[in-house]
Amino acid sequence: MKKLFILFLILFQQQLNAAEVSIYSARKEALIKPLLDQFTKETGIEVNLVTGKADTLLKRLEVEGKNTPADILLTVDVARLVRAKEKGLFQVIDSDVLERTIPEHYRDSGKQWFGLSLRSRVIVYAPDRVKEEELSSYQNLADNKWKNRICIRSSSNVYNQSLVAAMIANDGVEKTETWATALVKNFARTPKGGDRDQIKAVAAGVCDVAIVNNYYLAGMLESSQKNEVAAANKIKLFWPNQYGRGTHINISGAGILKPAKHKKEAIQLLEYLVSDKSQQWYADTNHEYSINPNIESNSILKSWGKFKADNLNLNLLGKYNTEAVLLMDRAGWK
């Protein structure tokens, strides 16, 4: 009986020696799988993938503890990476490749998480109703000349949370709260839908300006749906805060988990993800900016020109995340 039991256990053992690496990914399957398949093809290392929402994946990692089968946590926002770091889920990784390729302010100084791609949160506007000169910064959108003219998605969205966290880091809580309260008064409608929805709303005339991530606009311009292309063509992109700290930047990134059973393969995968070829894929397929400044952008992104990016320490976005949510609650940002 006892022998049978032990046999049973052995059968259930994860085969530690097989060349594989396992990922919990907050990045949707369609936006990462092709790259992982390519990795498997080139290295022979099998990749196991579960996708989900970042926080539920964090919870899963926490309760699974040291027995978690995952090696890597991949997120689409830096605040969640910082949260994972604070919970002690990541280990320190020494990799020359990662440190050489990724600029210093897009990776953790403690070597626990690494940025893999960049996204900027920009202003889009309807050129028939808004002159480019009228726009300047996120802060400026609180002016009451924008009353009933602004669309933005819910404050439950992590990109908005990180934007507000960045403002808290730059301007302080009090100033940011005044700004958020005034901004909410300028909303054309209760926040709903995703970033593409905001772009469509500007095109349809519900509002005149919206704050969105740049790759959504690029995605719409290259969409197979005619109505998306039509909507995207009706609006223009504006780089906010060019005369100040620069446009707000967020990263998608990853870290290697403490209990990782395939640390070597995990490092190999992360290094693969920052390789020129992978970075080109990020730029071409996902319309993001490469983490590597030497990689050329997708043609649409290139057409928007160069811009000044806010080089705020990204750890602060994680630090002020909760504060940002509380602040938006108080400001009445749904």
Add this chain to the structure above:
Amino acid sequence: MLVTRDTQALSNSPIFKFYSFPLTKWNSVLVLLLLLFSIPLAVVLGSVFFPEKEIWSHLADTVLTDYIINSLVLFVGVGFFSLILGVIPAWLVTMYRFPMSRYLEWALLLPMAMPAYIIAYSYTGMLDVAGSLQTSLREITGWQYRDYWFPEIRSLGGAITMLSLVLYPYIYLLARAAFIEQSVCVLEVSRTLGCNAIDAFRRVALPLARPAIMVGLSLVVMETLADYGTVQYFGVSVFTTGIFRTWFGLGNSLAAAQLSALLLVFVAVFLYLEKRSRRQARFHHTSNRYSSLMQQQLNKGSGLFALISCATPILLGFIIPLLFLINLALDTYSEVLGKDFYLLVFNSLLLAFVTAILALLIALFMAYSNRNSASSINRFMVRFVSMGYAIPGTVIAIGVLIPFAWFDNTLDAFLTEHFNISSGLLISGTVATLIFAYLVRFLAVSINTVEAGLLKIKPTMDEVAKTTGMSPISIIKRIHIPMMRGSLLTALLLVFIDVLKELPATLILRPFNFNTLAVRTYELANEERLADAAVPALAIVLAGVIPVIMISNSISRSRAGHE
């Protein structure tokens, strides 16, 4: 009389009495099962013992009022409209014949196959300000956005409409089954006593069908309170969105669990009030002299009215969104269909099938033990376990994740220490965990349906059968199973459809490299790639349509005397 009050009469009734040993054995199995399925809910409720004062005072100051008011409005609104959309057509197709009534009879169930988040995406695609309808309107008339009024689909009202359109079939299903089962004699007697058609409906048929309708209604409101996809997409702040926000945004899973516990209290109060309002009366038909139901032919005017009232929910809840999805899918299907896609279909169907069978077996077991036992603790626990239906899938998933991982880790630590073997995570992250979570979430559906079926079988029938010398087994085989066949099949198929549509728990608990149609649909729709999401969405709907038609057939055949 129509109603017999026999609250405790059941307790000393039949079957298991003969075997005193199996009774206790089975009873302990029951208690174990109930305990097992209570764990996730207990984890949620347990959170209230760890107060999070700061967060709560923040919530109370800012958003809590919104959550409560919107949830209440949603709850009442969906309940009300689902009743109207469910009960009236059920009565019409059962009692009357009018154009198309034969087809409407089963077609009225079709919206059940449509997941709420998918109908929400579809109608937004059509009716939203950037949707096809308003865009064409602006192009044709030259109007600007502010020049005309158009109802805002993404609003509380819109959410009520969407949820009512896909949830009313629960009420329709149970109401129709109840109407069909009613003895015609009862209705005929009421007519001879001077009731007109409407009175007969209101004073006789409706009260008789009330337990069934209430079961349907409680399923509807529980599903409403647990919905996340629709309200989130529509930007309506309710409890579920609040739970997610508190958890994801504020990173406070404890306060989020406490919000869920509050939601549970909501549901418990509703269920209690509903039960109490029936004043413990059990409704049994006392006459079994069924004569086949003479459906009355309606004249042209009333026929048209009946046709419209029955066709509207089908059109709005199924046909229009279906056509919209088909239209989108035509653009993309060639890229989506493939080996990978068929694997998704297979995964979804297998999960749904296995869960449905298990849920039915467990429900049968619980319902029988409950029927034959006077233990109020058992009854209470069965009620408690049924409340899982009102808890958002994400919360259930966490309620499953925590104890399972704890078990795995404890076992691992024990084995490592004593045998130097690491068992790793044995059950966490397997399909078994996922199915367990489905059961916690959907047992309510099968328990309610099976219990409603069992309620039709009066204890006196068992006793009569006993006097004729039938053994308990043959009582079950020759009386219970034939009488309950419709209910059993319904229970099976309802869970099947529910699992097919389930998203949040699947998203959290599934193992590596394992996806379902619902997950794929969500990932694409969430990226606002509705066109790509259309094919898997259609697959969910179509896979759900077949069981829906089977349910309908089985009900039509369930009429006593019908072969």
